[in-house]
Amino acid sequence: MDRNERLQQLIRSNRLRELKADLSSWNPADVASFLEQLDGERRLLVFRVLPKDLAAAAFAYLPPEMEEQIVSAISDAEVGQVMDRLFTDDAVNFLEEVPANVVLRALRSVDKDTRERITRFLNYPKNSAGSLMTAEFIELHDRLTAREALDVVRREGSRMETVDVVYTIDDTRRLTGALRLFDLIRAREGLALRDIKRDQPVAAKTLEDQEDVARAFRRYDLTQMPVVDGEGRLVGIITADDVMDVIQQENTEDMERMAAMAPSEKPYLKTSPFALAKKRIVWLLVLMISATFTGGIINGFQEVLSSVVVLAAFIPMLMDTGGNCGSQSSTLVIRGLALGEIRPRDALRVLNKELAVSLLCGAALAAVNFGRILLFEPQTGAAVALAVSLSLLVTVMVSKCLGGLLPIAAKAVHLDPAVMASPLITTVVDAVSLLVYFGFARAILGI
Amino acid sequence: MDRNERLQQLIRSNRLRELKADLSSWNPADVASFLEQLDGERRLLVFRVLPKDLAAAAFAYLPPEMEEQIVSAISDAEVGQVMDRLFTDDAVNFLEEVPANVVLRALRSVDKDTRERITRFLNYPKNSAGSLMTAEFIELHDRLTAREALDVVRREGSRMETVDVVYTIDDTRRLTGALRLFDLIRAREGLALRDIKRDQPVAAKTLEDQEDVARAFRRYDLTQMPVVDGEGRLVGIITADDVMDVIQQENTEDMERMAAMAPSEKPYLKTSPFALAKKRIVWLLVLMISATFTGGIINGFQEVLSSVVVLAAFIPMLMDTGGNCGSQSSTLVIRGLALGEIRPRDALRVLNKELAVSLLCGAALAAVNFGRILLFEPQTGAAVALAVSLSLLVTVMVSKCLGGLLPIAAKAVHLDPAVMASPLITTVVDAVSLLVYFGFARAILGI
Numbered sequence: 001m002d003r004n005e006r007l008q009q010l011i012r013s014n015r016l017r018e019l020k021a022d023l024s025s026w027n028p029a030d031v032a033s034f035l036e037q038l039d040g041e042r043r044l045l046v047f048r049v050l051p052k053d054l055a056a057a058a059f060a061y062l063p064p065e066m067e068e069q070i071v072s073a074i075s076d077a078e079v080g081q082v083m084d085r086l087f088t089d090d091a092v093n094f095l096e097e098v099p100a101n102v103v104l105r106a107l108r109s110v111d112k113d114t115r116e117r118i119t120r121f122l123n124y125p126k127n128s129a130g131s132l133m134t135a136e137f138i139e140l141h142d143r144l145t146a147r148e149a150l151d152v153v154r155r156e157g158s159r160m161e162t163v164d165v166v167y168t169i170d171d172t173r174r175l176t177g178a179l180r181l182f183d184l185i186r187a188r189e190g191l192a193l194r195d196i197k198r199d200q201p202v203a204a205k206t207l208e209d210q211e212d213v214a215r216a217f218r219r220y221d222l223t224q225m226p227v228v229d230g231e232g233r234l235v236g237i238i239t240a241d242d243v244m245d246v247i248q249q250e251n252t253e254d255m256e257r258m259a260a261m262a263p264s265e266k267p268y269l270k271t272s273p274f275a276l277a278k279k280r281i282v283w284l285l286v287l288m289i290s291a292t293f294t295g296g297i298i299n300g301f302q303e304v305l306s307s308v309v310v311l312a313a314f315i316p317m318l319m320d321t322g323g324n325c326g327s328q329s330s331t332l333v334i335r336g337l338a339l340g341e342i343r344p345r346d347a348l349r350v351l352n353k354e355l356a357v358s359l360l361c362g363a364a365l366a367a368v369n370f371g372r373i374l375l376f377e378p379q380t381g382a383a384v385a386l387a388v389s390l391s392l393l394v395t396v397m398v399s400k401c402l403g404g405l406l407p408i409a410a411k412a413v414h415l416d417p418a419v420m421a422s423p424l425i426t427t428v429v430d431a432v433s434l435l436v437y438f439g440f441a442r443a444i445l446g447i
Numbered sequence: 448m449d450r451n452e453r454l455q456q457l458i459r460s461n462r463l464r465e466l467k468a469d470l471s472s473w474n475p476a477d478v479a480s481f482l483e484q485l486d487g488e489r490r491l492l493v494f495r496v497l498p499k500d501l502a503a504a505a506f507a508y509l510p511p512e513m514e515e516q517i518v519s520a521i522s523d524a525e526v527g528q529v530m531d532r533l534f535t536d537d538a539v540n541f542l543e544e545v546p547a548n549v550v551l552r553a554l555r556s557v558d559k560d561t562r563e564r565i566t567r568f569l570n571y572p573k574n575s576a577g578s579l580m581t582a583e584f585i586e587l588h589d590r591l592t593a594r595e596a597l598d599v600v601r602r603e604g605s606r607m608e609t610v611d612v613v614y615t616i617d618d619t620r621r622l623t624g625a626l627r628l629f630d631l632i633r634a635r636e637g638l639a640l641r642d643i644k645r646d647q648p649v650a651a652k653t654l655e656d657q658e659d660v661a662r663a664f665r666r667y668d669l670t671q672m673p674v675v676d677g678e679g680r681l682v683g684i685i686t687a688d689d690v691m692d693v694i695q696q697e698n699t700e701d702m703e704r705m706a707a708m709a710p711s712e713k714p715y716l717k718t719s720p721f722a723l724a725k726k727r728i729v730w731l732l733v734l735m736i737s738a739t740f741t742g743g744i745i746n747g748f749q750e751v752l753s754s755v756v757v758l759a760a761f762i763p764m765l766m767d768t769g770g771n772c773g774s775q776s777s778t779l780v781i782r783g784l785a786l787g788e789i790r791p792r793d794a795l796r797v798l799n800k801e802l803a804v805s806l807l808c809g810a811a812l813a814a815v816n817f818g819r820i821l822l823f824e825p826q827t828g829a830a831v832a833l834a835v836s837l838s839l840l841v842t843v844m845v846s847k848c849l850g851g852l853l854p855i856a857a858k859a860v861h862l863d864p865a866v867m868a869s870p871l872i873t874t875v876v877d878a879v880s881l882l883v884y885f886g887f888a889r890a891i892l893g894i
Contacts, residue, residue, distance in 0.1 A: 273803035
């Protein structure tokens with residue numbers, strides 16, 4: 001990048017004032033990207049040159065290891081300056097990822113109120129609404145007038161994460177409504193907030209799961225959402241940008257589970273081989289051991305295999321097709337469950353659909369397979385072709401129905417449906433398809 | 448639901464005024480859910496009872512087939528009332544999904560300006576920024592003063608999708624900046640917008656891919672984004688709610704491709720078995736035919752299999768483990784590519800990582816497998832156990848490296864990396880693992 005090149009030059013020639021002037025107009029996310037590319041010493045140099053607000057904003061975009069490195073290298077006073085400027089949600093994200101000594105140092109650097117607030121937020125369980133929310137929003141007593149409210153917004157707004165919507169509370173700090181800033185500027189100045197028509201906002205509870213929060217954002221097309229505690233008191237807000245991250249993170253986790261891995265929070269390239277291996281090995285071992293049962297089935301039918309040796313050649317095709325069919329169905333159902341489009345009570349509808357689909361797919365595959373064997377491998381013979389094709393049809397039907405139902409069953413007993421994906425279903429379907437196959441072979445070939 | 452029950456009662460006893468009063472305080476998304484549960488006739492009845500603004504807002508949340516059904520049943524004047532109240536993006540979403548005769552009738556019902564605007568928006572390619580944007584936003588000439596700007600916002604704001612951010616343009620309608628409504632209310636009244644410190648907003652081009660738009664939203668934590676045409680003129684805005692839908696839709700498509708299906712736009716339960724089968728059958732056929740090559744390998748090694756029959760029993764375990772390993776690696780890399788965390792030039796880093804991970808996993812699996820055979824199947828013998836375990840190690844290493852590299856290769860030649868997932872990699876890895884297996888068996892067992 002041209003812009004980066006120029007800045008690198010400024011750093012090399014130590015023209016820090018120009019560097020500062022240039023960076024000051026940048027978006028904090030871009031500043032963070034630039035900092036990421038530098039080595040540790042230069043990163044620190046540039047970080048210290050930045051205007052304080054921009055430094056804190058860019059800090060929040062850095063990966064945890066660089067945040068930690070910076071905090072370890074700067075003075076207590078500087079740590080305090082960063083911490084004071086961070087939104088609570090960014091401070092919490094940072095503190096959740098760094099070692100205890102860094103947490104203690106960071107908390108020591110802020111005033112008592114901030115420390116108490118951050119500590120309270122840190123205590124909400126991971127993946128709860130409470131852990132997503134931030135404390136920088138405007139709450140107004142609903143006795144205030146529109147003019148008083150606007151004065152508060154003007155005075156305090158720049159310290160807030162957003163003032164697009166402000167919230168009204170009553171004497172007991174209970175959430176009573178939401179007002180867009182637009183509603184405020186349109187209202188008659190002397191009117192009390194409680195007399196302005198407010199929205200009854202969709203609110204989250206602090207302990208609500210972040211997936212449910214994300215679903216509510218999508219259902220109601222929200223850009224922000226208030227969070228209330230058990231008594232209905234307003235304690236924070238969640239903004240759309242954090243919800244987008246939640247959506248991506250939940251999707252990544254689902255995909256990882258569907259590929260038989262323990263979910264990971266760090267980006268792939270930043271995870272060590274040892275950590276990656278640890279996430280993968282458990283399921284690989286479980287599935288490997290399970291697959292030996294499939295081997296046991298082959299062992300049990302040795303006499304069938306040795307009397308018609310060509311039968312073995314169709315095993316990979318049967319197993320793979322069964323696995324693929326099961327994986328298609330389970331993927332659609334897992335996804336439908338995650339998006340709330342399929343519920344456990346739809347099990348029968350899913351079964352009916354998969355029966356119909358698998359009959360269509362199975363018949364087509366079986367017909368093509370039968371024709372292919374007769375045309376291109378005539379030495380195999382029609383009897384074997386028939387046994388293989390019938391097994392294929394049954395395998396497709398069983399695997400699609402299992403693929404459709406197992407994720408729903410998992411959901412019904414409060415397991416993660418994503419676990420019932422391709423790898424596990426493949427292992428089950430392998431055994432089924434071999435039993436069916438040897439059954440048909442025996443019956444049709446009279447072995 | 449209790450609330451629904453009460454409303455159903457009101458409908459049955461034809462107390463429409465009470466029904467209207469009750470529904471009027473509902474969120475449009477909830478009204479749409481309620482309408483969805485009703486039969487066609489009652490849905491129409493309730494839809495007509497709704498206040499016009501709420502009716503249009505709820506309409507936008509309905510599934511396309513119900514939108515179509517309502518439009519076919521109401522008068523031209525009523526269609527016009529709905530269309531006039533829809534935001535352009537919702538109108539476009541609706542018109543994209545319904546048959547041509549409905550489109551013509553809907554377009555006939557609106558005035559010339561609206562018709563021209565909708566037609567222009569309809570012409571943007573699917574999945575482009577242009578197809579996501581809406582026309583209901585406030586643009587202000589940057590010569591206006593803050594007071595004049597606020598007057599415009601007060602006057603026109605309620606017709607807009609959002610006024611949290613307004614945009615400034617110059618004489619040629621080029622986008623010159625973005626101002627939060629908060630910046631406007633803080634500014635000195637007489638100050639011209641061009642003299643207020645504005646943000647230089649991150650803007651999308653009309654033809655930009657929606658995935659890039661979503662990535663920019665996440666990178667810069669945006670809640671809305673202006674869209675400009677080839678000349679830099681402001682033509683629309685994209686809001687965060689639509690971007691969340693894009694993110695979910697793109698994730699669903701990736702998962703569908705990763706499970707060897709053509710992506711579908713309709714929810715699973717609303718898709719016919721025939722349509723579902725069509726999405727699945729092509730890949731199933733391709734993969735089934737490919738798997739016959741694997742069968743060919745088994746055929747080619749008949750003499751190995753018939754001299755040591757127990758070898759066949761380990762084929763499923765080898766194939767499945769190889770498939771699972773490849774699927775783990777490819778899933779992580781496909782996801783990393785989609786999130787922009789991995790780029791094609793990282794190929795070597797991915798290869799190094801997968802080599803290390805696969806050595807760790809492969810060695811562990813091989814050791815467990817070797818021990819398991821000796822302990823629980825001593826009749827199999829150490830030589831076979833060695834052949835199986837060495838094959839396992841090599842299979843794991845090959846499949847993880849292929850799983851890591853194939854998606855990157857696909858990306859490099861502008862194919863969708865999601866296609867290089869479990870099913871395709873399994874098919875490739877099956878052949879490799881069998882060749883390795885028979886090779887080791889021959890060498891170690893001296894067949």
